[in-house]
Every structure is written in C-alpha cells, then in structure tokens.
Amino acid sequence: xxxxxxxxxxxxxxxxxxxxxxxxxxxxxxxxxxxxxxxxxxxxxxxxxxxxxxxxxxxxxxxxxxxxxxxxxxxxxxxxxxxxxxxxxxxxxxxxxxxxxxxxxxxxxxxxxxxxxxxxxxxxxxxxxxxxxxxxxxxxxxxxxxxxxxxxxxxxxxxxxxxxxxxxxxxxxxxxxxxxxxxxxxxxxxxxxxxxxxxxxxxxxxxxxxxxxxxxxxxxxxxxxxxxxxxxxxxxxxxxxxxxxxxxxxxxxxxxxxxxxxxxxxxxxxxxxxxxxxxxxxxxxxxxxxxxxxxxxxxxxxxxxxxxxxxxxxxxxxxxxxxxxxxxxxxxxxxxxxxxxxxxxxxxxxxxxxxxxxxxxxxxxxxxxxxxxxxxxxxxxxxxxxxxxxxxxxxxxxxxxxxxxxxxxxxxxxxxxxxxxxxxxxxxxxxxxxxxxxxxxxxxxxxxxxxxxxxxxxxxxxxxxxxxxxx
Numbered sequence: 001x002x003x004x005x006x007x008x009x010x011x012x013x014x015x016x017x018x019x020x021x022x023x024x025x026x027x028x029x030x031x032x033x034x035x036x037x038x039x040x041x042x043x044x045x046x047x048x049x050x051x052x053x054x055x056x057x058x059x060x061x062x063x064x065x066x067x068x069x070x071x072x073x074x075x076x077x078x079x080x081x082x083x084x085x086x087x088x089x090x091x092x093x094x095x096x097x098x099x100x101x102x103x104x105x106x107x108x109x110x111x112x113x114x115x116x117x118x119x120x121x122x123x124x125x126x127x128x129x130x131x132x133x134x135x136x137x138x139x140x141x142x143x144x145x146x147x148x149x150x151x152x153x154x155x156x157x158x159x160x161x162x163x164x165x166x167x168x169x170x171x172x173x174x175x176x177x178x179x180x181x182x183x184x185x186x187x188x189x190x191x192x193x194x195x196x197x198x199x200x201x202x203x204x205x206x207x208x209x210x211x212x213x214x215x216x217x218x219x220x221x222x223x224x225x226x227x228x229x230x231x232x233x234x235x236x237x238x239x240x241x242x243x244x245x246x247x248x249x250x251x252x253x254x255x256x257x258x259x260x261x262x263x264x265x266x267x268x269x270x271x272x273x274x275x276x277x278x279x280x281x282x283x284x285x286x287x288x289x290x291x292x293x294x295x296x297x298x299x300x301x302x303x304x305x306x307x308x309x310x311x312x313x314x315x316x317x318x319x320x321x322x323x324x325x326x327x328x329x330x331x332x333x334x335x336x337x338x339x340x341x342x343x344x345x346x347x348x349x350x351x352x353x354x355x356x357x358x359x360x361x362x363x364x365x366x367x368x369x370x371x372x373x374x375x376x377x378x379x380x381x382x383x384x385x386x387x388x389x390x391x392x393x394x395x396x397x398x399x400x401x402x403x404x405x406x407x408x409x410x411x412x413x414x415x416x417x418x419x420x421x422x423x424x425x426x427x428x429x430x431x432x433x434x435x436x437x438x439x440x441x442x443x444x445x446x447x448x449x450x451x452x453x454x455x456x457x458x459x460x461x462x463x464x465x466x467x468x469x470x471x
Contacts, residue, residue: 009069009070009071010048010069010071010091010092012069013065013066013068013069013071013093014027014048014049014093016065016068016069017049017051017062017066017093020061020062020065021051021058021062024051024052024053024054025049025050025051025052026049026050026051027048027049027050029046031050032046032047032048032049032050032094033046035047035050035074035076035079035086035088035094035096036086036087036088036094037079037084037086037087038079038080038081038082038083038084038086038087039079039080039081039082039141039330039344040081040082040083040084040343040344040425040427041341041342041343041344041389041391042087042426042427044087045084045087045088045089046091047072047074047088047091047092047093047094048071048088048091048092048093049093049094050076050093050096051093051094051095051096052096052098052099053095053096053097053099053100054099054100055100055211056100056172056174056180056211056212059095059097059174059209059211060174060178060179060180061178062093062095063095063174063175063176063177063178063209064177064178066092066093066455067176067177067178067453067455070453071092071455072088072090072091072092072093072455072456072457072458073092073095073176073205073209073456073457074086074088074092074093074094074095074205074457075094075095075097075146075147075150075205075209075210075457076094076095076096076097076098077098077117077118077143077144077146077147077150078098078120078141078142078143078144078147080139080141080142080143080147081147081151081422081423081425082344082422082423082425083419083422083423083424083425083426083427083428084425084426084427084460085151085204085205085423085425085426085457085460087426087459089426089458089459090458090459092455092458095209097116097117097118097144097146097209097211098144099118100116100117100118100119100146100211101116101118101119101120101123101144102115102116102119103115103116103119103123103124103127104116106127106128106131107186108132108133110186111133111216111217111218111219112169112186112214112215112216112217113128113135113214113215113217114212114213114215115145115212115213115214115215116145116146116211116212117145117146117147117149117210117211117212117213118144118145118146119144119145120143120144120145121135121137121138121139121142121143121148122142124145124215128217129220132219132220133217133218133219133220134217134218134219134220135167135215135217135218136157136160136161136162136167136217136218137153137154137155137157137158137161137162137163137164137167138155138157139153139154139155139421140155140156140326140327141327145213145215146210146211146213148164149164149168149171149200149201149210149213150200150201150202150203150204150205150210151164151202151204151421151423152164152165152201152202152421152423153421154377154380154382154421155377155421156253156255156283156323156326156327156377157252157253158379158380159245159251159253159254159377159379159380160250160251160252160253160285160379161218161252163421164201164202165198165202166216167215167216168184168197168201168214168215168216169184169186169188169197169214169215169216170182170184170185170186170197170213170214171183171184171196171197171200171201171210171212171213171214172210172211172212172213173207173209173210173211174208174209174211175207175208175450176208176450176451176452176453176455176456180211181196181208183196183197183200184196184197184214185214186214199446203461204423204424204425204457204460204461205456205457205460206447206451206456206457206460206462207446207447207450207451207456208450208451208456209456221252221286221291222286222287222288223284223285223286223287223288223290223291224252224284224285224291224314224319225283225284225291225295225312225313225314225319226253226281226282226283226284226312226313226314226318226319226322226323227281227282227283227284227295227298227299227310227311227312228274228279228280228281228282228310228311228313228322229279229280229282229299229302229307229308229309229310229311230274230275230278230279230307230308231277231278231279231280231302231305231306231307231308232277232278232306233278233306234256234258234278234355234358234359235355236278236306236307237256237278237279237280237307237378238256238351238354238355238358238378239305239355240280240298240301240302240305240307241254241256241351241354241378241379242351242352242354243301243305244297244301244379245351245379247297247301249294249298250285250286250294251282251283251284251294251298251379252283252284252285253281253282253283253379254280254281254282254283254377254378254379255281255282255326255375255376255377256278256279256280256374256375256376256378257279257281257326257329257373257374257375258278258358258362258373258374258375259276259277259278260276260371260372260373260374261329261332261373261375262274262275262276262277262278262279263276263336264329264332264333264335264336264373265326265328265329267332267335268325268328268331268332268335269321269324269325269332271325273311274311280302280307280378281322281323281326282295282298283319283323295310326375329373329375329386330342330344330386332373333373333386333388334386336371336388337371337388339390340388340389340390341388341389341390341391342386342387343386343387343388343400343404344384344385344386344387344422345384345385345387345407345419345427346382346383346384346385346419346421346422347382347383347407347408347410347411347416347417347418347419347420348380348381348383348411348417348419348420348421349381349411349414349415349416349417350381350414350415351378351379351380351381353381353414353415353416354376354378354381354383356414357383357410357411357414357416358374358376360410361385361407361410362374364403364406364407365385365403368399368400368402368403369399370387370388370389370396370399370400370403371387371388372385372386372387372388372403373385373386377420377421380420381416381420382420382421383420384422385403385407387400387403387404408428408431408434408435409434412434412435417435418431418432418434418435419431424461425460426459426460426463429461429463432461440462443461443462444462447461447462
C-alpha cells in the first residue's frame with residue numbers, strides 16, 4: 001500500500017508531534033512493533049510513531065497535526081482485535097488511548113456511566129460492583145471500551161443483553177480534521193436527527209477517534225448459576241439452543257464448544273470430569289426462583305435431546321473458573337498444535353441454520369485437513385473457528401484461506417453475515433463486498449465525506465472492495 005504522504009512530510013509531521021508531546025511520542029522500534037499487531041495471525045505492520053494520549057484535547061491536537069501533513073492515524077486500545085484493525089499498513093501515527101482510563105461520571109439511578117476510551121471492561125465492572133450495577137458486554141478479552149465501541153463488540157452475554165450497539169448511549173469523537181463532536185446523550189430514546197452514535201459504533205477507527213463513551217448499565221442479578229451439559233452430537237446441542245430461544249427462556253449465556261475445542265479446554269484449563277464432546281456452557285441470571293425456573297426449563301429441553309445431567313457451578317469462584325476456561329479457548333486451541341499460529345475467523349447465521357452451517361464447516365475442515373476448533377455464541381447464531389496453521393507452509397495457508405472463503409460464502413447463502421463480531425479490518429474486505437454489494441459504495445461515500453484525506457485507519461474495511469463498488 002502506498003503511503004499517504006512522502007518521507008519528508010512524514011518526518012515533519014513527527015517532529016511537529018514531538019515538539020508538542022515530548023517523550024510521550026515514541027519512535028522506539030519495540031513500541032512501534034507492539035502497536036503494529038493485534039491478536040490476529042497477520043504480519044506486524046508498525047506505525048512510524050506512537051503517541052500516548054491523555055485527553056480528548058490532546059487527541060484533537062494530534063489529529064490536527066496529522067491532517068496538516070496528511071499523516072495516517074491508527075487508534076489503539078490494548079490490541080485485542082482479530083482482523084488487523086490496529087496494524088498500520090500505511091505507517092503513520094498510532095494514538096494509544098490506554099492512558100485515558102478515567103471513569104468520568106456514574107449515574108446509578110439512571111443506570112448509565114461516562115468513561116474515557118481507555119477504560120477496560122474489567123476496570124469498569126470493578127468500579128460498579130459496590131453500586132449493584134454491571135456493564136454487560138463481555139467479549140472475553142479485557143478490551144478497552146473505545147475499542148469495543150469501534151468494533152461493535154459483543155460476546156458471551158449478547159443473547160440476553162445485546163451488543164455494543166445497544167450498550168452505547170453516546171460518544172465523544174475526534175473527526176479527521178481535529179474537530180470534536182458529541183453524539184447521543186443520557187435520554188433512552190431520541191428522534192433528533194441522524195443517529196450518529198450508531199454510525200461510529202462499528203466504524204473501526206475509519207471515521208474518527210472515539211475518546212469517550214456513555215454506556216447503558218444493568219442491575220447485578222440477585223442470583224447467578226452456571227451449568228455445563230454434554231451432547232451426543234452438535235445438532236442435538238444446537239436444537240437445544242433453538243428450542244430454548246423459541247420458548248422465551250431468558251438465558252444469559254449459552255455457548256457451544258465442539259469436541260475439538262472442548263478437548264483443548266479440558267487440557268489447557270485442567271477441567272476434571274469433563275468429556276471432549278459437543279458441550280453447552282450456560283448461565284442464568286435473575287431472582288433465585290427465576291434462575292431455578294429457567295434452569296429447569298433448559299434442563300428438560302436438553303434431556304429430550306440426549307443431553308447429560310447438568311454440572312452446576314453456583315459459587316462465584318466456580319463460575320469464574322468455568323468461564324475463564326471458555327474465554328481462554330483461543331489459547332487452548334493454540335496449545336493443540338505447538339508452534340502453529342491461530343487464524344481466527346467468525347460468521348453469524350440465523351439460529352435455525354446454525355447446526356447445518358457448523359456441520360458443513362466441520363466436514364470441510366476434515367476434507368481440507370485443517371485443525372480448527374469451533375466455539376460459538378450460539379444463542380445468537382455466531383460461531384468462531386481458530387484455524388491452526390504453519391505460517392511457513394504456503395500450501396497449508398492456501399487451504400486455510402479457501403476454508404475461510406467457503407465459510408463466509410456458506411454463511412451468506414444461509415442468510416447470515418461474514419462476521420458476527422470480529423469486524424472487517426484488513427481480513428474481510430472482499431467478504432464485505434460479497435455480503436453488501438453496491439451498499440459498500442454508500443459506506444465508502446460516508447468515509448470520504450468524513451475523511452476526505454483518507455488518513456483515518458487506512459486499509460481497513462475498504463480497499464479493492466470499495467473500488468469495485470464504485471467507492
């Protein structure tokens with residue numbers, strides 16, 4: 001990819017930034033490398049410099065300087081994204097927002113909170129615990145709120161509490177020319193103009209830098225109970241999920257691990273007494289009576305599908321260990337093949353097609369001789385693969401690419417989407433065009449309107465796809 005600006009102009013931009021920010025602007029190779037990759041299986045593409053910002057005003061000033069010199073900008077939280085969102089294919093400035101981690105305002109009565117973008121979800125929930133509230137979005141990683149908003153994160157609680165689309169009430173955003181705007185507000189509904197909040201949620205840093213977010217909170221449940229249930233087949237597990245959703249049971253979490261992923265988690269987390277079978281991890285929230293009623297309803301459904309007796313985890317330490325094993329699924333998968341790299345991908349389909357999609361994908365993996373554990377937020381039809389590949393084996397990489405392409409095509413043919421929560425980034429640009437066709441040109445037009453110089457996270461979401469769509 002060609003750089004947005006020449007080497008001499010680039011040096012001038014970095015010098016101007018250095019004069020303003022001093023030693024909080026780093027050109028150290030190690031720091032740059034750290035900011036050139038996320039969790040994805042992708043080559044490191046480092047920026048030319050990294051700025052450790054402390055306020056919205058500082059971000060605005062940095063963006064103004066970059067705009068004047070046409071220097072690319074890549075927002076950075078803690079680097080947990082999976083589709084290359086934080087890589088810098090055009091070089092430029094990485095703006096690290098992790099130091100902007102203040103909780104600015106908490107409104108317990110209205111159940112909302114205002115935070116800076118660098119606040120992490122675990123930090124926020126620790127702050128809220130004594131107020132009897134919690135922030136429900138849980139993507140697994142201890143991601144920053146700004147990064148979660150930018151990628152429209154969701155995770156294990158989405159089946160009951162929704163995604164970042166529902167959780168974000170308003171944003172503070174620095175635009176590509178350095179202007180700062182605020183979207184949304186504390187009101188729970190509004191008919192005032194365009195919904196700019198939803199425009200920036202999921203924009204992956206291509207339209208502006210999110211520096212603050214106002215979030216919707218929820219009361220801590222009176223009772224929480226988790227259970228694990230094994231099944232004879234993936235289809236039986238998914239049928240249990242479908243019937244649970246159709247019955248209106250307000251399950252808080254319902255996760256599927258296929259036999260390969262379950263075996264990986266058993267080994268990695270040393271889970272005793274579990275079998276490497278298709279398995280559902282479930283969690284119920286509510287009153288003590290409500291949790292008992294929900295659990296009994298799902299237990300009865302599971303039993304009809306051949307599910308095992310529920311294995312319960314009611315004490316906090318038991319639940320935490322169980323869900324930590326689920327959240328560590330990526331690292332557990334890597335441990336199945338030491339030395340391999342993990343190529344993470346995801347799709348989402350209507351839950352009525354979920355079993356079919358997973359089974360076709362499992363057959364494809366077997367025929368392609370690719371080891372790839374499957375785990376899914378099956379309550380909303382979303383599942384993930386970690387393709388374990390040798391990065392030095394070109395033939396294996398090609399097979400993995402073909403599997404990923406067929407996975408996306410399969411999901412789209414079933415009325416699904418190319419990504420339920422990882423986002424587009426650099427990895428699914430062509431998939432976006434396959435899914436949305438001419439609508440990609442509309443997205444690209446919005447991008448040009450808000451970022452006419454093309455400096456905001458270039459190389460993400462758009463590319464050949466935008467050009468092909470007339471963007």
